[in-house]
Amino acid sequence: MAEIIQEKGGQILLHHKVESFTEKNDEAIIDTNQNTIKTSFYINCAGLHSDRIAKLANIQTDVKIVSFRGEYYQLKPEKRYLVKNLIYPVPNPNFPFLGVHFTRMIDGTVDVGPNAVLSFKREGYLKTDFSFRDAKDVLFFKGFWKLASRYAKEGIEEMARSFSKRQFVKNVQKLMPDIEEDDLIPGPSGVRAQALKEDGTLVDDFYIVHGRRSIHVLNAPSPAATASLEIGKEIVRRLEECRLAM
Numbered sequence: 001m002a003e004i005i006q007e008k009g010g011q012i013l014l015h016h017k018v019e020s021f022t023e024k025n026d027e028a029i030i031d032t033n034q035n036t037i038k039t040s041f042y043i044n045c046a047g048l049h050s051d052r053i054a055k056l057a058n059i060q061t062d063v064k065i066v067s068f069r070g071e072y073y074q075l076k077p078e079k080r081y082l083v084k085n086l087i088y089p090v091p092n093p094n095f096p097f098l099g100v101h102f103t104r105m106i107d108g109t110v111d112v113g114p115n116a117v118l119s120f121k122r123e124g125y126l127k128t129d130f131s132f133r134d135a136k137d138v139l140f141f142k143g144f145w146k147l148a149s150r151y152a153k154e155g156i157e158e159m160a161r162s163f164s165k166r167q168f169v170k171n172v173q174k175l176m177p178d179i180e181e182d183d184l185i186p187g188p189s190g191v192r193a194q195a196l197k198e199d200g201t202l203v204d205d206f207y208i209v210h211g212r213r214s215i216h217v218l219n220a221p222s223p224a225a226t227a228s229l230e231i232g233k234e235i236v237r238r239l240e241e242c243r244l245a246m
């Protein structure tokens with residue numbers, strides 16, 4: 001993808017942290033930690049930071065990004081024969097998360113997970129990661145307390161599965177009773193950017209809002225990686241609409 005973008009005259013600027021926007025009559029100015037970029041239009045797809053970027057652009061929304069860490073185990077090589085395909089539980093329709101599942105990867109390894117644990121750091125890949133700013137942002141958001149009061153039991157169960165391998169395995173055994181604690185080795189983790197509304201609802205679809213010179217992707221949950229090209233087409237379609245309206 002990077003090669004195609006560059007072949008078509010696009011530039012990829014890594015390590016450019018967007019810090020502010022200024023919109024004028026005929027252009028938008030983006031200040032980054034490295035330089036200033038002038039453009040007619042910009043698209044915010046900043047994942048875990050997309051709500052903060054939207055705020056910098058003066059976009060009013062009722063959503064905040066809450067981060068949920070998804071932790072994985074991997075199946076020991078001698079037990080990989082048990083998993084020949086993807087194996088998923090029936091998901092709980094109240095949550096945008098799929099539940100712990102088995103994923104056979106193209107190199108033959110098998111991932112088991114992820115759980116979904118509230119993270120007090122937006123990029124908190126470790127259990128011990130903590131950011132005062134990120135924690136304050138979540139704890140002072142009334143949508144979080146509404147969600148927490150509704151789903152306290154589920155939240156506590158997820159935390160228990162995070163800290164206790166035995167609890168995690170119990171959950172896994174519902175799908176595959178032959179799995180034992182010793183069959184799983186700790187794997188990597190990922191952090192989901194999940195938009196939460198002020199009324200405590202987890203947004204379970206893609207959520208895109210428009211500014212005068214901008215488009216903001218404020219919720220792009222799984223399968224947004226798989227669907228990225230289609231989402232890209234939709235953004236381009238909206239971009240054309242916005243340009244016509246300008």
Ligand SMILES: Cc1cc2nc3c(=O)[nH]c(=O)nc-3n(C[C@H](O)[C@H](O)[C@H](O)COP(=O)(O)OP(=O)(O)OC[C@H]3O[C@@H](n4cnc5c(N)ncnc54)[C@H](O)[C@@H]3O)c2cc1C
Nearest residue numbers: 017018046047049070190191192220221222223224225226
């Ligand atoms: C554990 C886990 C499992 C998943 N499994 C699947 C799956 O099986 N299938 C699937 O389709 N999806 C899956 N997903 C979801 C998928 O990863 C996301 O939906 C997708 O990555 C969202 O893409 P994005 O471009 O919106 O955000 P991201 O991929 O998060 O990209 C955001 C980018 O914005 C940059 N950024 C942030 N702030 C700034 C700033 N101030 N200035 C400049 N740049 C900034 C970041 O550095 C990052 O590069 C999974 C996610 C997790 C966490």
